[in-house]
Amino acid sequence: MKSVRQTALDVQNGDASALSVLEESLAHIRARNDELHVFLYVDEEGARAAASAVDERVARGENVGILAGVPVALKDNLCQTNIPTTCSSKILEGWRAPYSATVVDRLLLAGAVPVGKTNLDEFAMGSSTENSAFGPTKNPLDTTRVPGGSSGGSAAAVAAEMTPLALGSDTGGSIRQPAALCGLVGVKPTYGLVSRYGLIAFASSLDQIGPLTKTVTDAAMALEVLAGHDPLDSTSLPEPSPSLVAHVDDGVAGKRVGVVRDLIDGADDDVVAAVERAVEVLKEAGATIVELSVPEFRLGLSAYYLIAPAEASSNLARFDGVRYGLRVNAADVTAMMEATRTAGFGDEVKRRIMLGTYALSAGYYDAFYGQALKVRTLTIDAFRRAYQEVDLLLGATTPSVAFEFGSKTADPMAMYLSDVFTIPSNLSGEPAISIPFGTGEAGLPIGVQLLGPGRSEAQLFAGARVLEIADGRP
Amino acid sequence: MTGLRREDVAHVAKLARLSMSEAELDKFTEQLGQVLDHASDMNALDLEGVIPTAHPFGLINVVRDDERRASLDHDVVIAMAPDAEDGRFAVPRILGEAP
Numbered sequence: 147m148k149s150v151r152q153t154a155l156d157v158q159n160g161d162a163s164a165l166s167v168l169e170e171s172l173a174h175i176r177a178r179n180d181e182l183h184v185f186l187y188v189d190e191e192g193a194r195a196a197a198s199a200v201d202e203r204v205a206r207g208e209n210v211g212i213l214a215g216v217p218v219a220l221k222d223n224l225c226q227t228n229i230p231t232t233c234s235s236k237i238l239e240g241w242r243a244p245y246s247a248t249v250v251d252r253l254l255l256a257g258a259v260p261v262g263k264t265n266l267d268e269f270a271m272g273s274s275t276e277n278s279a280f281g282p283t284k285n286p287l288d289t290t291r292v293p294g295g296s297s298g299g300s301a302a303a304v305a306a307e308m309t310p311l312a313l314g315s316d317t318g319g320s321i322r323q324p325a326a327l328c329g330l331v332g333v334k335p336t337y338g339l340v341s342r343y344g345l346i347a348f349a350s351s352l353d354q355i356g357p358l359t360k361t362v363t364d365a366a367m368a369l370e371v372l373a374g375h376d377p378l379d380s381t382s383l384p385e386p387s388p389s390l391v392a393h394v395d396d397g398v399a400g401k402r403v404g405v406v407r408d409l410i411d412g413a414d415d416d417v418v419a420a421v422e423r424a425v426e427v428l429k430e431a432g433a434t435i436v437e438l439s440v441p442e443f444r445l446g447l448s449a450y451y452l453i454a455p456a457e458a459s460s461n462l463a464r465f466d467g468v469r470y471g472l473r474v475n476a477a478d479v480t481a482m483m484e485a486t487r488t489a490g491f492g493d494e495v496k497r498r499i500m501l502g503t504y505a506l507s508a509g510y511y512d513a514f515y516g517q518a519l520k521v522r523t524l525t526i527d528a529f530r531r532a533y534q535e536v537d538l539l540l541g542a543t544t545p546s547v548a549f550e551f552g553s554k555t556a557d558p559m560a561m562y563l564s565d566v567f568t569i570p571s572n573l574s575g576e577p578a579i580s581i582p583f584g585t586g587e588a589g590l591p592i593g594v595q596l597l598g599p600g601r602s603e604a605q606l607f608a609g610a611r612v613l614e615i616a617d618g619r620p
Numbered sequence: 621m622t623g624l625r626r627e628d629v630a631h632v633a634k635l636a637r638l639s640m641s642e643a644e645l646d647k648f649t650e651q652l653g654q655v656l657d658h659a660s661d662m663n664a665l666d667l668e669g670v671i672p673t674a675h676p677f678g679l680i681n682v683v684r685d686d687e688r689r690a691s692l693d694h695d696v697v698i699a700m701a702p703d704a705e706d707g708r709f710a711v712p713r714i715l716g717e718a719p
Contacts, residue, residue: 244696337676351675380682448659459636468709473702479711488639496638501652503636517662519672526673559654575676
């Protein structure tokens with residue numbers, strides 16, 4: 147598939163029809179979806195209708211939007227009217243959303259063509275898609291390995307050339323980690339920049355929707371469309387959508403970049419080497435490099451694995467077999483709820499619900515949840531101090547390249563530890579981008595991460611673009 | 621060690637409306653214990669006086685004008701229910717003989 151930018155240009159100029167672009171996308175999906183298990187649902191009919199509508203607008207000479215004719219894959223925790231939405235959970239199997247997420251409406255308004263729903267770890271809880279109730283997604287670059295998670299299906303869709311754009315959600319790294327493992331650009335925007343309305347909640351104070359693409363410019367285009375105030379999300383920032391594409395080539399000359407040991411140490415040698423090369427590239431591009439130590443980031447993992455489950459245990463209480471989704475009948479209502487939830491949730495979701503319930507329960511609230519909220523404050527303060535010295539931070543996205551199926555499933559803690567570099571940005575609500583930079587073990591892609599203060603996306607894209615060019619993608 | 625006990629896990633499962641087999645209780649006690657042990661590194665910190673953060677940018681109340689606006693159609697909502705009766709959600713008996 148061509149890039150988002152090229153596809154939109156071709157469709158806007160009449161050099162390609164949105165329908166022909168869609169047919170190419172559908173052909174790629176048909177060719178590999180059985181093998182890779184990327185899409186849980188493909189909406190051929192709806193996508194053809196959306197593409198035809200774009201073509202008609204082009205024919206009438208109307209403005210068709212900046213994502214005209216761009217096929218887009220949606221993570222299956224995003225609602226789209228009358229389309230099955232499962233969160234990869236048996237508890238929602240067969241449920242069709244009665245309304246669309248704001249991001250879906252925004253994509254359609256910009257001329258994009260949603261083609262279907264992608265696999266994820268159940269309720270976005272996981273780092274490999276191995277927690278999907280419907281089976282894992284394979285990494286298109288090496289099918290013996292995971293694509294990352296939880297937005298693994300969305301990452302695989304772009305990596306396998308099924309769509310040039312996919313949306314994911316990032317609660318502790320769920321966009322950036324699969325982007326790194328599949329060789330893509332992945333963005334976790336500033337909390338509140340993108341409306342969460344219609345995103346089925348995992349941990350509401352941490353969740354953000356963002357794009358996965360092959361190029362930095364494509365990601366900037368998509369985020370311009372997704373961002374902006376939404377009265378339907380009370381945590382939505384009031385400011386208008388920022389200008390991003392115009393700043394992609396701003397470079398990093400004169401910027402101060404903090405290289406954070408705590409976002410590098412413990413990673414595999416190939417990953418460390420990639421970050422070190424990225425440091426050199428940014429220095430040559432005119433940035434000032436400052437070595438930083440931010441030990442609070444390490445503590446972030448402990449805080450996250452109490453805060454996110456605590457919020458999840460509350461959010462997932464709504465799945466009780468009464469109003470929608472699965473019901474397993476039993477003699478009385480309490481037994482029905484228990485039977486429904488026991489049959490409907492997988493092990494990882496149960497682990498997190500129980501962890502969260504425990505952390506919030508009488509006698510343990512202060513020791514666990516209360517303590518975690520204070521550590522969250524320490525993390526935010528640490529970021530604030532760092533940004534008094536530097537403009538942005540650089541680190542690894544993940545400790546390793548894509549790992550093999552089954553290598554971490556027996557040990558939940560080992561899986562959790564793979565999120566250590568991505569979690570701090572979710573705790574602070576600040577943006578971060580993962581950008582492919584070189585390859586490591588078995589020729590697999592490595593992601594490096596740029597982090598910045600709230601609403602500094604334009605600066606992150608500019609930094610990522612410098613790395614992209616240096617990595618041979620002009 | 622946080623000393624998470626098997627009966628704590630059984631109690632939490634009950635609160636969360638999940639039923640556990642004996643084997644699952646063993647497994648979850650071990651796995652949850654590991655996560656809580658890892659989290660105990662926070663206990664070594666002096667957090668006296670640190671203000672807890674529940675939300676990254678501090679939530680303030682968001683209000684709108686109190687006026688009617690479109691919402692989901694009643695029939696659409698009821699059609700999603702596993703069981704319904706006369707346009708209402710139907711559930712198994714709530715009151716009955718004491719267990």
